Amino acid sequence: MKKVIVACGSGVATSQTVASKVNRLLKEKGVDAVVEAVDLKSVDRHLVDACAYITITKVSKEYDVPVINGIAFLTGMNQNKELERLIEAINQAK
Template identity: 60%
Template sequence: MKNVIVACGSGVATSQTVASKVKRILDENNVRANVEAVDIKSLDSYIRSADVYVSITKSNKEYEIPTLNGIAFLTGMGLEEEKQKLIDALK
């Protein structure tokens, strides 16, 4: 099973919210994957086993896996594009 990780500052609210939205989109599109919200401090240890990274805060760091704009999942702005990237990355 593929893994999606979502990271935000503290994991209090935003990453969990985005993770549940991502999970819902995947369910609606019959894509099976694990979705996990993580604390940004532990991102590096999770990213090794991840297939897609949904980022809340823009980072200068480059990752080798597809990185999506998490804010789109929160606000709906630009969501269709990110949704497509998400599904394509997990096919």
């Protein structure tokens, strides 16, 4: 199953909220993927076998997977755009 990582500072509150919402949205769209919440310190380790990274914080590093704006899922602003980017990343992953 394809994996998506969501990260915030502690990996508890905000990332869990976004992961839960994204899991629900993907299920509604019939997309088969699992969304996991992690803390920022362990992002690199979890991205090894992930197809996308949803970030709650500003990213200054380059990653080998598409980086999706997690704030969109918190606020609802541009949520559909970011969800479509995420679905495209999942569908293009091997």
